[in-house]
Every structure is written in C-alpha cells, then in structure tokens.
Amino acid sequence: xxxxxxxxxxxxxxxxxxxxxxxxxxxxxxxxxxxxxxxxxxxxxxxxxxxxxxxxxxxxxxxxxxxxxxxxxxxxxxxxxxxxxxxxxxxxxxxxxxxxxxxxxxxxxxxxxxxxxxxxxxxxxxxxxxxxxxxxxxxxxxxx
Numbered sequence: 001x002x003x004x005x006x007x008x009x010x011x012x013x014x015x016x017x018x019x020x021x022x023x024x025x026x027x028x029x030x031x032x033x034x035x036x037x038x039x040x041x042x043x044x045x046x047x048x049x050x051x052x053x054x055x056x057x058x059x060x061x062x063x064x065x066x067x068x069x070x071x072x073x074x075x076x077x078x079x080x081x082x083x084x085x086x087x088x089x090x091x092x093x094x095x096x097x098x099x100x101x102x103x104x105x106x107x108x109x110x111x112x113x114x115x116x117x118x119x120x121x122x123x124x125x126x127x128x129x130x131x132x133x134x135x136x137x138x139x140x141x142x143x144x
Contacts, residue, residue, distance in 0.1 A: 002062070007033035011062055104128050 001016045005028040012029065016039075019026075023038035107114065108125050115122050 003037060005031065005033060006035050007031050013062060101132065104132065 001014055001019075002011050003014050003026065004011045007028060008031040010028065010030045018024075019037060019039055021039050023036055025034060026037045027034045104125065107121070108129060111122055111125055
C-alpha cells in the first residue's frame, strides 16, 4: 500500500501487513513528522479496482522517481569527487610553491654564514631570486 505523509505529501510504499486495521503511528522518512495512520476498510469493489489501477500508476511513478534520484546522486557524487581531486592537487601545488619560495627566502636571509659551508650558494641563490622575480613579472603582465 502507498501511504502519503500528511505534512510533506511524500508517498511511501509500505506492506499492508505491517499496519493493523486499528491503525498505527507512523513517522515520515523525509520530514520526520509523526501521525496516526488508520487503514480504511469501507472500500467498495469498484473503488478497489480504480484504486488498484491508480496504485500501479503511482508505484511506477514512485519507482521512476527513486531511479531518477539515484542517478542524480551518482552524478553529483562523481562530479564532486572529480572536483575534490582537482582541488586537492591544486592545494598541494600551491603549498609546494609557497614552501619553495619560503625556503629560498630563508636561505637568502642566512646566506652569509651558509656561504662559508657551501661556497657556491650565493650564485645559486642569486639565480633563484632572479627566476622568482621573472615569474612574478610574468604573472603580473598576464593579469594586466
């Protein structure tokens, strides 16, 4: 049987054996609204035939909606995983670039004592700093 929530009007497929004729309290799975559902036994045979036809139509509509919701969820999940992979790679790249620049700046700050240990460090740092300046000017010109 199909039960419709009296609050949000969402329809649910429920086995008729789960609800006694005296009725039962039911909670909506969508909006969590609780109400007392009473099974109506005064249905004539003509209404039963038309109701069963409308029930099968409603069942197919509900099944189609469930299938549609599942495909939409799968699409959203796959697009979100692609976006999260790209954002993870981008964040690692940004952290790596900032760390590299910070190391160069720290080495440049302490180059006087470090040149005693590494004699060619001053030339290496000078080239790295010039390369960073060139990259900065390149990006600045791209944005203008």
